[in-house]
Amino acid sequence: MGTGMLALPEIEVLRRNLEKEVVGRRVKGAEIRPGSNAMKMIPRHGRRKEFQELLEGAKIQRADRMGTRLVLELDNLHALVFSLGSTARLLKTSASDELEAHTHVVISFTIGGQLRLLDVKRTGEVFVARQDELKALPGMADFALDPLESSLTWHHFSQMLEQKDRPMKALLLDGTFITGLGDVYSDEILFGAGLRHDHPSGGLSSQDVRRLYRTLTEILFDALKARGTSTPESEFVDLYGQAGTYQLELKVFGRNGESCRRCRHEILREKIEDVWAYFCPHCQA
Ligand SMILES: [Zn+2]
Structure with missing residues (x-):
């Protein structure tokens, strides 16, 4: 995953x-x-x-x-x-x-x-x-949605969430659904959308779906503007060897034990399958 x-x-x-x-x-x-x-x-x-x-x-x-x-x-x-x-x-x-x-x-x-x-x-x-x-070729086009490209409507997005009906973080990490969200952005998107990592994707209210869709797009474009996220794990650098700066804007990823920037509650993390999910138990339900 x-x-x-x-x-x-x-x-x-x-x-x-x-x-x-x-x-x-x-x-x-x-x-x-x-x-x-x-x-x-x-x-x-x-x-x-x-x-x-x-x-x-x-x-x-x-x-x-x-x-x-x-x-x-x-x-x-x-x-x-x-x-x-x-x-x-x-x-x-x-x-x-x-x-x-x-x-x-x-x-x-x-x-x-x-x-x-x-x-x-x-x-x-x-x-x-x-x-x-x-x-x-295998692996080249086996994803449903590329959020930096696609003009997918939130209505279609809503139908896909409903059909898959899986825990939110697992679904966001599923590369056959949305390509390339990864650990960091899936946590940040769920925080922005106010949804816990284990919230089922089916049965979201239309307000939740709209907020999730908007947050997803906003976070990816903000990260792009910040030239990506360079964590100790990824050590990402661009073509010129420069690190990105979006790691400075992270709200939950890697912040377990620190206080939530929105409500001051402690950020927690839980292991799901082989990855950690970082979240605020107060801001996300
Ligand atoms: Zn919070």
Whole structure:
């Protein structure tokens, strides 16, 4: 369920960085670093050469996002896809910058500069695939709702909550329902909506649904404005190596034992399945 995966705002921060920094550039070379760890980052390619040949000489035309996957469209009908898991980092560097430990993939551009993929625990993945086959690949489009993209009405949202009828936090973490909310934002959204993590999603009043929907959208866009959330667990940084600042605005996540910013009651946490749910017992019902 909650796995510390990078969430939508962080992925969208990187997409915007990529749009600015690499769109329009042509790939000069793509290097998978020596060693078996680097090969584990390209599990869909049998050989380094296959990955390299699909990239070399290609121009990046668009920086897109499919759920939590970053998709760089190339001018050769293919796309370069990054899935960052919970620990992978993408960095834009100059060619002369020293290679940091755990750098597995280095993509160089003809006009200079490099895009590097680092991953301490190898939870991420990178591959090149045909653009017209992307949607059919496992994990690429198996979510119902992307709240940064979708123009889903609250009425439809309400029907989906009703049909699923599960505890709220578990449902918000279910990537097949809403993509990329993650541990941090699911707790913050439920606090904003005044709902406990174990409140059933079915049978919410229309007022609750509207408030949940509005809060969900607001929090994701606020987090995006703050360039994402960097917690000790995620250590998120953008393409330039800069941490986000939304962690300074968190109301409940990671604040167990501290007092609620709204009512001064103590923030509690409870373990549900494999993740903690942080909440205010007074503000959330
Ligand atoms: Zn409170």
